[in-house]
Amino acid sequence: MDTELSHNLQQLSEKARSTTEFIQRLKGMSDKVTDSCIEFERLVTVQCEALIAAINARRDVLLDVIRSDKEAKIRTLKDQQASCTGKLQQTTGLIQFCIEALKETDSAAFLQVTKTWSTVVFAPAATNMAL
Numbered sequence: 001m002d003t004e005l006s007h008n009l010q011q012l013s014e015k016a017r018s019t020t021e022f023i024q025r026l027k028g029m030s031d032k033v034t035d036s037c038i039e040f041e042r043l044v045t046v047q048c049e050a051l052i053a054a055i056n057a058r059r060d061v062l063l064d065v066i067r068s069d070k071e072a073k074i075r076t077l078k079d080q081q082a083s084c085t086g087k088l089q090q091t092t093g094l095i096q097f098c099i100e101a102l103k104e105t106d107s108a109a110f111l112q113v114t115k116t117w118s119t120v121v122f123a124p125a126a127t128n129m130a131l
Contacts, residue, residue, distance in 0.1 A: 104110040 101107055101110055
């Protein structure tokens with residue numbers, strides 16, 4: 001019986017040693033999990049920061065494109081406005097000329113005088129526009 005008890009104690013001691021080793025391995029695994037999670041958190045943070053930087057850079061590019069497009073459209077609208085204003089002034093002048101021509105009793109004489117007058121008045125303006 002002593003030998004059996006001795007044998008059982010030896011087995012129990014072996015199981016206790018194995019369990020202690022197993023607990024140590026579990027502890028080591030726990031440390032590895034903690035280290036892995038810390039590294040994973042660091043990687044996620046780095047990648048998120050890179051994505052945020054890329055998104056911010058793309059936003060800046062898009063905003064620059066929008067601003068440039070806006071400026072180009074405003075320039076185009078101002079050019080169109082100036083062109084339309086010029087055409088309107090020409091049209092108004094033509095309407096006034098026609099009204100004056102209709103008032104005249106001698107239309108042919110009025111047109112001859114007007115032709116000479118327009119050559120004198122508009123020739124310098126055309127020269128200035130060419131400059």
